[in-house]
Amino acid sequence: MAVRPDAVRLSDGAAGLQMSLKGNVTHATYLGSAMHYTMQCDVGELFVIDGRIDTSITAGSAVGIGFSARGLALVSGQ
Secondary structure, eight states, X not given: OEEOGGGEEEESSSTTOSSOEEEEXXXXXXXXXXXXXXXXXXXXXXXXXXXXXXXXXXXXXXXXXXXXXXXXXXXXXX
């Protein structure tokens, strides 16, 4: 699956998120204009770029990972 960066929504829980997964942040890095997160969830490791730097999430936090209805695409693994 390919996901546009602006189609991912992170929250402190899965409540209120459509098409959501539960995950744990394993690494969080502030890079000026965005936060870069690595997280583990049921589908494996995800890398997320989040432009909301005013509400950063710390490593070790449990999060809800939601996806907007647009910005998702299935791609072939070939």
